[in-house]
Amino acid sequence: MGEGLYWWFAVLFIGLQFLKENMPDINQNPGILEFLNDYTELGFSSVLLFLLIGTVLTIVVQSSSATMALTLLMTAEGWIPFDLAAAMVLGENIGTTITANLAAIVANFHAKRTARAHLIFNLLGVLWMLILFYPFLNLISWVAQQIGSESPYVNAAAIPVAISLFHTFFNVLNTFLLVWFITPISRIVVWSVPEKIEVEREIDEPKFLNQKMLQFPETAIASLLKESKYLFQNTIFEIVTHALNIHREDIKSELKAKKVVKKSIEDFKTDVRALYLSKVKNIYGEIIRYATNAQSTLKLTKVQNNRILEIKVANRKMVEVLRDVKELNRNVSIYFVSENKHIKKEYDLYRKLAVQVLRVIYNIPTDDTEELQKNLIVLRKKTNKKLSEHNVQIDHLIRKNLITTDMASSLVNDNDNVRDVLNNLITVAELLYCRSDTLFAPVNEQKESLIEVA
Template sequence: MKYGFTDVLQLIGALGVFLFGMKVMSDALLKLAGNKMRSILATMTSNRFLGITTGFLITSVIQSSSATTLMVVSFSNAGLLTLTEAISVIMGANIGTTITAWLITILGFKVSMSAIALPLVGLGFGLTFSKKDKTKEIGNFVIGFALIFIGLQFLKEAMPDIKNNPGILSFLSRYTDLGYLSILIFLLIGTILTVVIQSSSATMALTLIMCAQGWIPFEMAAAMVLGENVGTTITANLAALVANYKAKQTARAHLIFNLIGVLWMLILFYPFLKFIGWLSVQFGSESPYITAAAIPVAISLFHTTFNICNTFLLLWFINPIARFVERIIPERLLPEKAVEEAKFLTANQLKYPETALISLIKESKYLYKNTIFEIVTHALNIHREDIKSDKKLKQVMKNSQEDLKTDVEDLYYTKVKSIYGQIIRFATTAQNKFNLNKEQANMVGEIKIANRKMVEIIKDAKELNKNVIYALNSDNKHLQKEYDGFRKKVAKVLRVIYLFRKDNNGDSKKYEEKLKALKQDAKENIRSSNKSIDKLIRKDLITVEMASSLFNDYTNVNDMIKKLIEVAELLYGKTDPLIE
């Protein structure tokens, strides 16, 4: 066998050119169409047919099933996609990835692209000098596209041919005549190659060249394709290792879906190949069992037909697959952390603008419904459970006379200040890193405003807390009554906000209207004086100092109410914060 170390290096180099071309082309397509693709993916419904179509179209456009799958894993991790939605997208991606095989077969074997590949590189290189980003990426796409076929040509030339290296045939024949064992051996080879190279397209190119050179027969090539289907799932599973349970479920569902397909195909392997051979002849090609040159077309046909059949067979079992995956990877609650430590803002979420936005929304909502809710209620000397209950607010005020010893300033420094800084820093990073569209930029701006208002609410609560405690301990019943009125007013708003964001009974619109009315009242109250305080002053029922505090807190309370409602509207007032 005349094949030395230099020849092996040439083969590896040729594979490197091919892989680099795939990466450049895929990256360029992602930049050209990625925003639109991710937007479509983020706004998906639970319709499984729409999910399959989405997965197919995205993978066909960006020419990388791995990129689609990683996107799906990231979106599942952020909670943008449910498990069933993610499974349907992956099913579509499996069909979409077969387009690459046809591209290689038709343009790499049927048509000689090598003659025009270098001129295409020159054209693409010229386009990269454009001032327009879109034109630059078109140039990168053209360069990547050309490099694929330059790499493919190098691969064909670097691959040893049977005539000059007859030893290869005798070596491989030991493993191609073992019946089903041969099928399993080549399936394993396809899996390992895909895992090592991290590209099913590159493994497919190698498989097609090995067929065309006469190295392996049609059956062994088909077995390698099945192995590639298993190997390609490793990328998503590796990405999910550092993600949450949702991403792990999605990655595992991908593996299970592909494994089920390989298992039933192994049972029907030989009859299915006979069908593909017949189909190839019907499409005008020669039989892959007779001519080695016909195998690339047959393999591409096998790849596409198998993935379509597997998708439409398992389409009806998406829910059982999802339930099985949820059983083997159960839901894990967020680990108990100090409140000031971000729960949703991670570096992984800064991979896409959609995941960054949903993380910001989740973190802001968590801060609002937990920490801010706790600080405001305790500052008013009310227990949170009383706000959430059905108790009459008058009775709640009557039973909430005991001092809860709330240190608002300490709570701000220990539970809010750090998390507020992290949210603002994350939001600013997202703005600088991504080219956000108008809706996304508005959303980031609204999140920043909501968080700033939360900090202002705490400052209002701090001022109010001191006077509430003073009033509760005072012997002046009139002062107590006024401050109970303030507390009741805020408590009413907090209860409506709680019901609005909880909204288990579909009454969102009703509570939204109530909040609007309460906010309008607060705005009008800020501008008007309180007649009951004026009356107390005229009748000399309160001191001058008490009156001053009451007037200040009257404005303070209404201002706080307005801000509480505005934050609720910003964070919860839209049915879909990513699209609205």
């Protein structure tokens, strides 16, 4: 988000604070609201008007409790009746959510979702209350009389008690009612505020490439490995996952791959190139530079030199993954919500295979490289077999005219893209995690002829 937008919101909140501090002190001079008495005879329009007034007052005063106190004061002075005081209370329930939503505009998507959920929850509560407004007020009047108070319709002195009952009953019933609709409300919130990777304005820097570690082959290789593994299991994992419109949390969960794909229905609008430039390019360049320096300045055994070459290849493969997933991202975002069930099913298959591979990457064991190697071999065979079978399915869809020419072209190209992405991910895992640590290589290997790459 641009710096100008942050300034805009800074000025907005300064303006709100200025308005709050310089407006007439309503608490000390409540008489300035007496004019509202002229708008109490408009029927249900008055209810809507005072609901709006309650909302605006809460935003300006920035305190629902202060607005509640003003509402009770206005009823005590006889300026507004019980029903309009209740309407103001409903407005306060909306107004109290506005500040949080304004603040969340420049926050991350988690904060936006929280604020949006609060707003939707209160709006739904106000909506159903307006539908049952007068019957509910009659119920409150009856309850007030049952506990020894008078009817708020008859005696203005009884309105504060009735308003307190109204506020309490409304919030309790609203919570009890809407708690059964948490799932659809959360879906609305997730749909309205999609998850996004916030593109960092600053270029990410390496975390483990220390020049002091470049003095010895073992420490240099260890640093290269640590940096490369961190890049792979964090940044590459994150970008690929979001490029396929899949939540990282779902990859890490116990949900079956098919269910993960089924529930991921948002377009994250991931800019793969921007993320590569800000999160990967600099670190990739530093890894290659560090590795080349190690090969040029250190006396390495053949084993050690080969290990550095493998690390360099692994990093190059990571960049290739981003190149291919960038091509894949556009069509996934178009077709994973397509009305054509056939094309949607094919892209769901691509995403399902990606979930299975990404899940292995996230859960890579650190203590059993032999078992990992076996798992990666099986995963590669299974993935390639599925994609080969998928070619037959594409031919079937084309022959039966179940997809358009453009869809067929996209599927054919993306079948290759998916194959390259997933195979390269598996290759990176093999290169980084399934090779013997040179620190523990056999002595005779360590004593092989030293080579110094000029």
